[in-house]
Amino acid sequence: MIDGLSVKYRQITALQNISLHTSCGNRVALVGPNGAGKSTLLKAIAGLVKKSGGSISWRGTQIKKWSKEFAYLPQREEVDWDFPITVRGLVEMGRYPQLGMWKHFSKSDTHAVDNAIELLDLADLQNRQIKQLSGGQQQRAFIARSIAQEAHVLLLDEPFTGLDRPSSESLAELLQKLALEGRLIIASHHDMATVKTLFNQVLLVNQHSLGFGPCDELITDDKLSATFDSPQP
Numbered sequence: 149m150i151d152g153l154s155v156k157y158r159q160i161t162a163l164q165n166i167s168l169h170t171s172c173g174n175r176v177a178l179v180g181p182n183g184a185g186k187s188t189l190l191k192a193i194a195g196l197v198k199k200s201g202g203s204i205s206w207r208g209t210q211i212k213k214w215s216k217e218f219a220y221l222p223q224r225e226e227v228d229w230d231f232p233i234t235v236r237g238l239v240e241m242g243r244y245p246q247l248g249m250w251k252h253f254s255k256s257d258t259h260a261v262d263n264a265i266e267l268l269d270l271a272d273l274q275n276r277q278i279k280q281l282s283g284g285q286q287q288r289a290f291i292a293r294s295i296a297q298e299a300h301v302l303l304l305d306e307p308f309t310g311l312d313r314p315s316s317e318s319l320a321e322l323l324q325k326l327a328l329e330g331r332l333i334i335a336s337h338h339d340m341a342t343v344k345t346l347f348n349q350v351l352l353v354n355q356h357s358l359g360f361g362p363c364d365e366l367i368t369d370d371k372l373s374a375t376f377d378s379p380q381p
């Protein structure tokens with residue numbers, strides 16, 4: 149899916165020659181130190197930053213054609229949680245790319261929103277403002293938006309950061325369920341203690357790729373030390 153990808157911000161090279169071939173049903177962790185290019189990679193797949201080289205394809209063609217199938221969830225600090233919108237309003241935003249010229253919600257749009265709210269167990273919270281939710285509930289609301297969008301690929305920037313244990317566990321269960329249903333999850337992740345339980349594949353990245361494959365093979369002391377440029381406990 150990703151071949152020889154490079155991304156530059158003016159003089160800064162954020163990613164160089166990254167390749168990653170995966171498929172639906174997988175949960176892929178992006179692991180590397182701060183500034184390694186994990187967010188940049190998610191943004192490049194989402195079409196939010198320009199590639200300076202390489203290609204990203206999906207179902208055999210360039211991803212531009214498939215943008216509706218990709219949902220990007222930014223890092224928590226990049227979201228304006230005070231923005232006045234209800235949980236349902238946020239989930240409805242997932243339908244906006246599919247609405248016709250008059251931006252009118254059809255029965256099938258409403259059905260998709262209802263389904264997403266139910267799947268993410270948000271029915272009781274749907275009329276609350278997003279700022280009134282816990283961190284875990286906010287993540288669920290954002291994921292519900294991608295489900296309403298009918299996205300097949302979820303690009304999550306540090307989805308577990310800042311969550312307490314019960315919220316982390318319920319998000320982990322949800323991601324596993326979504327992957328089992330055939331979605332592809334790609335997420336940046338910082339906690340080496342949990343990467344093997346939360347994900348089945350990993351890309352080790354530090355501007356360059358230091359390996360892509362099953363977590364069991366790549367999450368080793370040696371490989372992590374090489375990725376982080378320092379010994380790992």
Ligand SMILES: Nc1ncnc2c1ncn2[C@@H]1O[C@H](COP(=O)(O)OP(=O)(O)OP(=O)(O)O)[C@@H](O)[C@H]1O
Nearest residue numbers: 157160161162180181182183184185186187188189
């Ligand atoms: N908008 C931007 N303009 C210029 N440089 C940027 C921009 N965004 C990121 N960079 C640079 O690109 C490199 C990769 O950044 P990126 O945010 O992708 O790393 P990261 O692995 O996600 O880091 P972290 O773990 O700290 O979130 C860094 O050197 C960063 O300073």
